[in-house]
Amino acid sequence: MHRNFRKWIFYVFLCFGVLYVKLGALSSVVALGANIICNKIPGLAPRQRAICQSRPDAIIVIGEGAQMGIDECQHQFRFGRWNCSALGEKTVFGQELRVGSREAAFTYAITAAGVAHAVTAACSQGNLSNCGCDREKQGYYNQAEGWKWGGCSADVRYGIDFSRRFVDAREIKKNARRLMNLHNNEAGRKVLEDRMKLECKCHGVSGSCTTKTCWTTLPKFREVGHLLKEKYNAAVQVEVVRASRLRQPTFLRIKQLRSYQKPMETDLVYIEKSPNYCEEDAATGSVGTQGRLCNRTSPGADGCDTMCCGRGYNTHQYTKVWQCNCKFHWCCFVKCNTCSERTEVFTCK
């Protein structure tokens, strides 16, 4: 699962590397190469494949963004039974979760945010053609607060638009799940946009703030992960409403309420209850908790009783080694001792 995706990333990088080395600057041949590569990437929807072919430079960034989303998802759920893994069809964005659960909601939101974040960052670093710093913010002076726009303000609007075009392009079927996925994608991007921050440098004489330059910058992606995790905890169950006799679902409404109230744009929404994720189940995409690390003494979600669903756990002993008592010596190196300790870890049966 996780390792397979990394192999895919390696494969793409290797292909691009070989492409650049062997084919050089012949643009028509490069386009042909991109075409071949785009066709080999598993799980791309037709419109995504078209974007891949027209913007081969962006596909690597998209892959990195999707991977960042998956990594963050695995971090946020590292102590839960569900740890952002799933059985099922492999795609660029990891395996798709079959159940329209709140876990699926989180996965879609974090992945869309990850792609937007990575594209915006790549623009700021000058790693993508057709985009760069936010030009609107160059050189203008903020009279009231006494600082000046400068540097490279991250153009998050470009990143979000790109994420919307690419990630949303995989939603083809006209069903309730599509509306759910589109909503959650947008929620992830909205959380990212809301958390853009102002960063400033004081560059007056002797570091004083008599001269100050500011720019907008992306939040750390962990912050986005934390916020979406909170929204996951407060996720809203919805159902579709058909506004006409045509059987296409047209919008989502909150299920518990009698009115036709819609979810807020940053709410995560789900249409089905979650499985318990205890056992491997291909029908729901659950991987199960067998072999998972757990904490023997914890009463929480990471505790062995909860994590292992009452099946019990195995004990493994090992020696933990780390550097300790580090000191800096002039000039210039750091010297450390090595400490070790016999300890044990527990895994679910």
Place this chain on the structure above:
Amino acid sequence: MGVGRSARGRGGAASGVLLALAAALLAAGSASEYDYVSFQSDIGSYQSGRFYTKPPQCVDIPVDLRLCHNVGYKKMVLPNLLEHETMAEVKQQASSWVPLLNKNCHMGTQVFLCSLFAPVCLDRPIYPCRWLCEAVRDSCEPVMQFFGFYWPEMLKCDKFPEGDVCIAMTPPNTTEASKPQGTTVCPPCDNELKSEAIIEHLCASEFALRMKIKEVKKENGDKKIVPKKKKPLKLGPIKKKELKRLVLFLKNGADCPCHQLDNLSHNFLIMGRKVKSQYLLTAIHKWDKKNKEFKNFMKRMKNHECPTFQSVFK
């Protein structure tokens, strides 16, 4: 900042970068489930600011980074620990600290400043010790105040480590050799007559004038200097209207000696900066065409360009 679109060539460079990325990902992917991190991995890497800033690289300390080129090591990490991202930015910001270095207010000043402006190349960032920061601040801020400066936010001592892994030249328990308590010369008057030092002062000052002095008075604890004739070399914040009625202040300098002012019949090179509505004197030299160093300064001044912040953003 200095982040812009790089003209990335096709071919070797691109594939090298891509293959390096691929190798890095492969290495990460092959980590075992029980691969527990050691101390070296525990500390976050150099990305203290924006996560997507340029990756840190080890570069030579250039000769014209005057603050740090003789600090005791030859290579530094860029971006540095003050989030200066280009060498131009480092030089621009460091240039205003060189005059303070020349004041010799604390023996650890250079080590402290350079641990941040030009951090030593190690596999993780090493910050200066908090006690070193506090010692330098306590000794040097009184001198800085003569020039209207206070200890800046970016050097606040609270953020530096108290633990073992921190930079200090001397062991913490060594008693500082106290300086001889002689008469304290006014810091703006205590200057080395060397062309390089004068150039550095010129860059660190907001304005520079050639002028004659009509009189010197005491006023509210300052020395008030009333000019007679003035010729601007660098106007900075002074408007031409204000130039006529210009009055300079030697901050907190009512009672400290300033030998340059003993004889007012000379022309003077005066450098300073504006703090609120006062023009403070930051350096004074006798305008002595016969002096070899001063003549050298005049020659160099014509061609020398001070680093400006605007150039950093181009």
